Amino acid sequence: MIAYLIRRILYAFPILIGVNLLTFFLFFVVNTPDDMARMQLGMKRVTPEAIEKWKQQNGYDKPLMLNVQAAGVGKISDTVFFEKSIRMFVFDFGFSNDGRNIAREIETRMLPSLVIALPTFVVGLLLYITFALLMTLFRGTVLDILGVATCVFLMSISGLFYIIGGQFLAGKLWHWVPISGYAGGVDSLKFILLPVLIGVVGGLGASGRWYRTIFLEEIGKDYVRTARAKGLSELRVLFGHVLKNAMIPILTGVVVVIPALFMGSLLTESFFGIPGLGSYTIDAIQAQDFGVVRAMVFLGSVLYIVGLVLTDISYTLVDPRVRLQ
């Protein structure tokens, strides 16, 4: 197990280096730092001096990958690639265009993201699985068909509609909760209620149907027939046997997103004005702050790889036959 984990972590490095090379290529080779400077300073009538100054301020005035003038290790370390990309491995993300430390910003913004994303995830998962199990229980009846039709309808609606519609109904028409905003502590409850609700409803269609497919696949297997032959009630069969055996496919899809909850949701956070990582990312994209975007890409990849490792570990927890070597 330990050896397996170490190997997986070592295996993560080539992938992260690949991610870095890719973003580096996108951000520095497709466009030179000169282009970026011109973009930031306004397209027309930018003097070469101003460009040089901007590059110096933001640390883009070094050679891209290989510094021929420097000596020894400096040949590699005194370059844009090293400064901007390799440093990320120790979570040193540098500074955003408005001069703030990106790593510190990420630290403070993780909590609000999590406050929204975690309840959405937990409530959603429980609701979707229950809903799917109910559809499985009533499979082939009108209820099942209605359930599937509802799912298909719900998943055909744009995610933007859930947010805009929800904000309009709950915030503006019925005045249940504030339309947007965020506060720390107990006050946050009234702010997170609506985003969580919308997040849960928005995922119901696709997830409900997905879990139903998983359960239906399980229910045709032999052990289910044996369980029924023993005289177990259908409910016991579903919750006691089918749910447990469907754990592997469920975990495959679910565990991998758990670390990514830290990243927050782009849309929800920006619509509800929640100062989390999702709105941070959107703001950075809209302000064309490439330093922040690069940092978020790296962070996202790290969390994804952590998610993959967690998935493997979770298999051993639900299925004793799985051994990691």
Place this chain on the structure above:
Amino acid sequence: MMPFMPFMPVVLWTDALIFLLAAMILAGAWHIKKWPHLMLPWQRVARSSIGMVSLLVLSLFVWVGLLDTLHYRAALPEKNNGQTVYSAEVVSVLDTLANGLKTRTEKTYSAPLAVYLYAKESMEKPDGKVLRDYPRLRFGGAHLVNIERDWLGDVVQKTVLGAAAGLLFGLMLAGVVWKIFTRLQTQKQPPTLSSTRKDNPSLALLIATLVLATFIGAVAYLSSFYHVLGTDKVGQDVLYLSLKSIRTGLVIGTITTLVMLPFALLLGIAAGYFRGWVDDVIQYIYTVLSSIPGVLLIAAAVLMMQVVIEMHPEWFDTSAARADVRLFALCLILGVTSWTGLCRLLRGETLKLREMEYIQAAQAFGVSSTRIITRHIVPNVMHIVLIAVVMEFSSLVLAEAVLSYVGVGVDPSTMSFGTLINAARLELGREPMVWWTLVAAFGFMLTLVLAANLFADVVRDAFDPRLNRTE
């Protein structure tokens, strides 16, 4: 010297790809028609009411999109030294057909079917007094004299007239199709088991055609007198904007898959078939790509693409060409970032297939790898490709709206559901509320995506080999 032409055809990048795609679909259909075993799953699709009705709705959207794809530049009346001069504005056949909708613009917002403008204005009366009131619209309901008395009656009358005309047209169309269909049927075998089943796709199709024809007739007739879906901030008819948005959605949903397929097919099959270091390299590439959060990767690529386009204004002769290149680049980026899922599926399937006896036999006979792949593997993974493509379509249409909101979508001058929603969401805060743009965009999008989802389900069921069938 060029002979005089009333218009100059313009083929934008995405136009060319759509034509290519249409040609591919036609060629594919012709190929399938020749082989009964390829026809079989499609016959299953044709026997499903839901499948046929959703296909009908989809085909309506596709027609609008195709009409909007035939672009041209109209000739200007004045000539320059005998040379015909063409307008700088690139328009499509759809623009010409819906010219009324396009040109009948008001000053600013107006509600659906409204007669008055949304905002009050100061107006001078004939007697010199200045009055602040809602002015009449320039075009919406301009034929009415006594508004209070006639408006409702006029709307109802025009709706009924249009609906009746639509219904009549639908009946005629159904009659013609029926005639052709029964003539074709008599040459074939007698009706099989399927005609005695409860699910009757012909009846469903007939009802759907009539309902749609009635609805479209009513809307079409009304729209030449009123703004059926209201007008937007600069007074453009929202119905026209929605119709124009259809093409963008379709382009993103289809061209992206066109870009994605070669990557997924080539790499997925190569990884599964050759294994070894080829597999390692390909797995590495798609793990790297899929480990980056999708939106961020797309955003990063789009931001870079924007800089490139900004830096090279000399590449584009019209603004339409520029917006189109951006749309095309967006499809490219979406395609390059989204092939990993399908690639993984194809790799797994190829790994399974290559152990099959018939492929082992082919290898033993010394058949080359290229030939084994093209003859034996590609045809046997096509059902996975097809299912993935139809499933992907609706999620791409939805993704476009989100990307436009994030600011990494299509060019702001390109009409799309995303740009419509983006412009409309701020208007909800107004008092009284401007809701119609949003409702129109979401309504069109829902119809398109719902039809695509339902059709995808039917296709998946028809092609999925795991389902047991008794045929």
